[in-house]
Amino acid sequence: QTVVTQEPSFSVSPGGTVTLTCGLSSGSVSTGHYPTWYQQPPGQAPRTLIFTTNTRSSGVPDRFSGSILGNKAALTITGAQADDDSDYYCVLYMGSGAYVFGNGTKVTVL
Amino acid sequence: QVQLVESGGGVVQPGGSLRLSCAVSGFTFSRYAMYWVRQAPGKGPEWVAVISFDGYSKHYGDSVKGRFTISRDNSKKTLFLQMTSLRVEDTAVYYCTRVVSGYHYFDFWGQGTLVTVSS
Numbered sequence: 001q002t003v004v005t006q007e008p009s010f011s012v013s014p015g016g017t018v019t020l021t022c023g024l025s026s027g028s029v030s031t032g033h034y035p036t037w038y039q040q041p042p043g044q045a046p047r048t049l050i051f052t053t054n055t056r057s058s059g060v061p062d063r064f065s066g067s068i069l070g071n072k073a074a075l076t077i078t079g080a081q082a083d084d085d086s087d088y089y090c091v092l093y094m095g096s097g098a099y100v101f102g103n104g105t106k107v108t109v110l
Numbered sequence: 111q112v113q114l115v116e117s118g119g120g121v122v123q124p125g126g127s128l129r130l131s132c133a134v135s136g137f138t139f140s141r142y143a144m145y146w147v148r149q150a151p152g153k154g155p156e157w158v159a160v161i162s163f164d165g166y167s168k169h170y171g172d173s174v175k176g177r178f179t180i181s182r183d184n185s186k187k188t189l190f191l192q193m194t195s196l197r198v199e200d201t202a203v204y205y206c207t208r209v210v211s212g213y214h215y216f217d218f219w220g221q222g223t224l225v226t227v228s229s
Contacts (some may be wrong), residue, residue, distance in 0.1 A: 006156075023145055034214035045205060045219040046155065052213050093214040097143075097169045103154040 002026070004092055006102035012080045012109055020105045021072040022090035028071035033092040036072035037066060040087045040104075049088075050075060077107070085109040112136040112218045114206045119223030126196050126227070132206030132220055133191040140164070140184040143209050145216060148202035148225075156202075159191060160209070165168045171172075194229045 003025035012018040029035060031053050033100060038046035049059040050066035053073065063079045073092075077084055085108055091101045118130040130146070146158040159170045159180035179192040189206055200209050203222040210217050 045221055048215065048217055051215040057217070059174040079120045091155070093213070097160045101154040101156060
């Protein structure tokens with residue numbers, strides 16, 4: 001069974017930079033997995049931040065960026081703001097219509 | 111604007127059934143494959159089922175295969191999820207989502223409907 005790994009939590013100071021990662025229990029993440037990043041405030045539906053590894057969704061501030069770092073997908077927040085305090089999920093496309101989501105990273109800005 | 115509105119959630123006993131609906135507006139429903147994605151309390155989302163734009167192709171996650179059925183009515187712009195033999199572990203918020211073919215991501219989500227399976 002494929003498992004997508006994410007750090008459980010991160011803390012970042014306002015104005016600071018944090019990089020979240022998204023890995024696979026076996027193997028490497030590549031652009032062929034079409035990594036997508038979602039932000040989910042409490043009690044709300046997920047909001048798309050980044051798709052196809054590094055494309056920002058419409059209206060997403062440019063302090064959010066996506067990349068492949070080594071064998072993982074990564075989401076970097078540069079110049080964190082208070083309203084970035086949220087849960088972040090990555091999801092990978094596994095082919096044949098199947099997706100696997102990570103368990104999310106809780107980012108605290110303080 | 112694109113809107114997806116789920117309904118039909120509620121409390122059901124283990125072994126029971128429930129039918130979820132998702133009414134969409136703001137885009138040409140018949141051109142898009144659609145997904146149901148669920149999220150158990152405190153967990154990451156999990157894809158449940160997908161249906162092709164024309165309804166002919168359907169696929170299911172391993173945890174619901176044989177128990178859930180996805181369908182759609184393009185004339186009424188509505189997506190459905192028939193859930194049977196429900197288990198406690200099916201408790202989750204169920205989201206209706208639109209997938210962007212070729213880019214393989216969910217661009218729009220509904221607000222979700224809560225399904226609670228409990229005796």
